[in-house]
Amino acid sequence: MLVSRLLDLGDLATLGRLKHGIAATWAKSLNADKLPGEQYTGPPGDPGLFGPDSVMWYVHDDPSGVVGGVMGLILGSLHEPTMHGTNRHSVYKDDPLGRLGRTVSFVNTMCWASTPVAEKMAQTVRRMHEHVHGTMPDGRPYDASASPHLIWTGVTQAYGIIQAHLRYHPDPVSEADIDRYFAEYAVITEMLGATGVPKTAAEVEAYFTGMRPQLTFSEETAEVVDFFTGPIGNTPVARAGSRLLNKAAFDLLPPWAKRLYRLPDDPIDQGVTRRSIKVLLQMLRDSVGESHIKTEALARVRAHPRVLSQTG
Template sequence: MLVTRLLEIGDLAMMGNLKRGIALTWAKSLNADSMPGEQYSGPAGDPGLFGPQSVMWYVHDDPSGVVGGVMGLILGSLHEPTMHGTNKHSVYKDDPAGRLGRTVSFVNTMCWASTPVAEKMAQTVQRMHKHVHGTMPDGRPYDASASENLIWTGVTQAYGIIQAHLRYHPNPVSPAQVDQYFAEYAVITEKLGATGVPKSAAEVDAYFAAMRPQLTYSEETADVVGFFTRPFGKNQAARAGSRLLSKAAFDLLPPWARKLYRLPDSPIDQLITRRSVRVLFQLLRDSVGESVIKTEAVRRATARPEVLSQTG
């Protein structure tokens, strides 16, 4: 999976070209699989849904989003209908790298692509969601297209990413910009068909407070815990790395979610995890440089639109 590939640094160091090795591993991880229609060029002058001055572009231009995205998946798993639908209709256990790659592809497209490309991507995912519905064993319905489920998935992802940003980015955004980030991420959720999406930190806190009676540590949630805590990788360094980022993701959970997951408090372990992840992310920032996606998106957004000449 993505976090495993990111952390095969033990092998990369022996290659004698650490920076190049990290960059290649990072690129392969983000492109494990992609959604159809993903592209970031043209039309010239189109800023996309957010643009270069947005908080969205600033937050997502950093590797800390990896931990945040995984935390969002873990937090989202506490909602049993959502988790049941995922288990019934997803192949994430059989192809974790591909599943995560497609999720990254979707978020990247909505964040960085031009407006028509992002809107077409949203329509593609809407069509996919129409096939994810049914009834749980206890009779409760689940439907990936339902507004309440779209909101839960979108808010948990946005919350995870911004929390990881606040903890691990060297220059994190201000509280006002956190509100702006939630408002911008809500646009993505709305494009998928949701209404009434929380758009500020206060609204997200109130939303979680309202949702907490519906959340539970179920058997399917336990499967997710086992999945994310199981070490991945072909060597000892990779497996240790996957455990580190999994621990960092669980460490990001809010206290009420940690309690539902029955996670013990270990200040020393938390300190070691956070320091280790900060070192890793700084290494990635120094080694990988600006992403190709961002380069293409900036070039497109800042290009002068073609002027159609009229004769007659």
């Protein structure tokens, strides 16, 4: 693997180019498209749905979350009705980076934005979901507004992000905070209209156990694999970095999902991937720096609310 070889060589000049290429690919992937209404600056004093002391802010303030987000998309693709609805009512096939960007835009807004902005974003997405429904060729229905669909999409994302956090964050949260994270992420899923969302690690595991008979590797799932196993970017360094990020996402899947994807069990390759992505993520922390989203959100929270003067 190119990235592993470069890191082992320790060529400082190449390392500098690698940092720049990865950071550029990172920015392009996360900003491929945005949902309308995304902003983090106001109103002043509003902590948003979670606030600075939440597990949500801590977990999402690290690039490891993107590895988990991609894993969540890959895991979610094993539910055929969900993928069928996505492919029939979006431009995912033609613009997968755009879909990834919109997913990131939604999660960022719900996590970091003020309460009214998050509420409006949830309403926007709910209206979008109203148009995504129908019947599959085999007669099975799909409906993006239905609670089972919303739960599957939300839980797979939350599970992917927290698993990436636990494996790759330099100071991961405690077991109790894992439950807090699932409970906080459930707020987002509930705002989209879901009920009965799993809110602890144990509930999530039980949920997956119940869902596994419904999961399969389908033709539409294979299209997701084709995208996430291919390189992204216009330079060799950027393409190598993106392939490593995606490879780490597949490696993060739970064992039962890896079996459905027919992924080989290669401990040596897994070791190389995990060691390389740890180095790459640290490079991202060093080269990208603090997120402007977090900076704006903190400034908003710490600002004094405007008070209208009253006379007379």
